[in-house]
Amino acid sequence: MSRSIAIENLPTGACASAFSAIAEADLARLTSTHGLDLGRFEPIDRNVQHWQTEGGSRVRFAPSHEQPMFDLVLRFSAGATLDGERPGLAALTLYMLDQGTQQRDAAAFAQALEGLGAIMTRTVALEHATITLRGLSAETLRNDALALLMEMLAQPAFDAAALDKLKARLLVAVQSADASLHRRIQTELISQLFADHPYATSLYGTEQAIAEVTPAMLHTFHRRAYSANNLHIGLVGDMSREAAQQIISRLTQALPQGWAAAALPPVAINLPKQSHIDWPGTSNRMALALPIKVSPSDPQHPALLMANEILGSGIDSRLMRELRTRLALTYSVESDLKLLTEGGFMVVSWDVEPAFRDASRERVLQLIRCLIEQGPSAGELQLALNQFAGKLLDSMSDNGQLASGLASHSQQGQPADHLSTYLGKLAELTPDDIRAAARRWLDIDHAVFVSGGPNAAQRPLPEPAVVGH
Numbered sequence: 001m002s003r004s005i006a007i008e009n010l011p012t013g014a015c016a017s018a019f020s021a022i023a024e025a026d027l028a029r030l031t032s033t034h035g036l037d038l039g040r041f042e043p044i045d046r047n048v049q050h051w052q053t054e055g056g057s058r059v060r061f062a063p064s065h066e067q068p069m070f071d072l073v074l075r076f077s078a079g080a081t082l083d084g085e086r087p088g089l090a091a092l093t094l095y096m097l098d099q100g101t102q103q104r105d106a107a108a109f110a111q112a113l114e115g116l117g118a119i120m121t122r123t124v125a126l127e128h129a130t131i132t133l134r135g136l137s138a139e140t141l142r143n144d145a146l147a148l149l150m151e152m153l154a155q156p157a158f159d160a161a162a163l164d165k166l167k168a169r170l171l172v173a174v175q176s177a178d179a180s181l182h183r184r185i186q187t188e189l190i191s192q193l194f195a196d197h198p199y200a201t202s203l204y205g206t207e208q209a210i211a212e213v214t215p216a217m218l219h220t221f222h223r224r225a226y227s228a229n230n231l232h233i234g235l236v237g238d239m240s241r242e243a244a245q246q247i248i249s250r251l252t253q254a255l256p257q258g259w260a261a262a263a264l265p266p267v268a269i270n271l272p273k274q275s276h277i278d279w280p281g282t283s284n285r286m287a288l289a290l291p292i293k294v295s296p297s298d299p300q301h302p303a304l305l306m307a308n309e310i311l312g313s314g315i316d317s318r319l320m321r322e323l324r325t326r327l328a329l330t331y332s333v334e335s336d337l338k339l340l341t342e343g344g345f346m347v348v349s350w351d352v353e354p355a356f357r358d359a360s361r362e363r364v365l366q367l368i369r370c371l372i373e374q375g376p377s378a379g380e381l382q383l384a385l386n387q388f389a390g391k392l393l394d395s396m397s398d399n400g401q402l403a404s405g406l407a408s409h410s411q412q413g414q415p416a417d418h419l420s421t422y423l424g425k426l427a428e429l430t431p432d433d434i435r436a437a438a439r440r441w442l443d444i445d446h447a448v449f450v451s452g453g454p455n456a457a458q459r460p461l462p463e464p465a466v467v468g469h
Contacts, residue, residue: 055228060406061235070237071403077261078129078225081198088205094129100157118145137238154254158215181452227259228252234406236399267343277452284453289347296412303437309384354456375435
């Protein structure tokens, strides 16, 4: 069997009907779902409970008794946007926390944590710094692991010698980023989207700024940004609510108190830009971004999420069907939503032969324009909803991902019942809802395009491939 539905040049009404027919055919072939109501989703019932501590920390807790484990996620509003004139300060502060406390050095701290069977991770982002702790829920082991965590958070040493070692490692990371085309494109994209805004801050800083950071600067940053009032917590594990409240109370009381990060300024929408990074190789790496001034708590966020799912998130997306299946231009193409508190973006990424750089960019823009002007078909939306629901249910079955999601939902200002009602809200969406959200938020007129790779004389797109099944 061959799929020969043509989309032609896509600026007219033909594109939606072509994708609609493909989606309807895919749904029809899902024989395992015959007789099921694909538009009805069971709610995610994880018994999520929430409260706020006396120190201002916002907490979301889900009991889980299947395994004798707990997953704790601490999300401080302590990301790179707080760096100010010292890019890299937030990263250095976070990664120095386990490099020695006032009671033990880094080696002794790591040995103590390992002896309890506990695992800790740390991640810095633009808006937050995240610390996770996974451990056994047996009371003695749990309490000892949490005591180590409190020691790290409340009594960091910020030793000068340890700082010098971490600076050297961070400088290697900064220099290696300059040698990576992928990272260079990301940096250029962010710089163009968020020029002169804190979101344009480099996560790991610059060589000069890193060299200037002192232990005193780390102490000052820590006393402010690692305050209990600047913290969102996700906790999932084999414990009662009473035990969870006791754990959180002890933890937050040990932290600095009273400070909270101020709101960031709105992001200004800049003029559309295009740039190319000359780079050796056989292909071009492409990134096309549309600025989006919407927060995850906006009522239209679910519809925008589905628009992204239909456009480029999955093997059955419009981008994959057109650029990979029909035109055989690339092995992989995907779109992703990067939403921040004061404004984010949708980014489409793909690799392509250098001669098709311009033509493939125009085809991607045509696909986005088609979605904006006409929206999806009912079949496309149904297929995307089921794919997204499957991914969400799979992620929420992992306690670590669930705890991270709960902390994220809290920071985003999502309602307390967000997890249990989310799939229901998605199921109520119509093709008109998707089209309205795409029309409101996807701004092609301010698109930013960054490519990297060798230059070549540009050619029109190849003839469509015929794919056999």
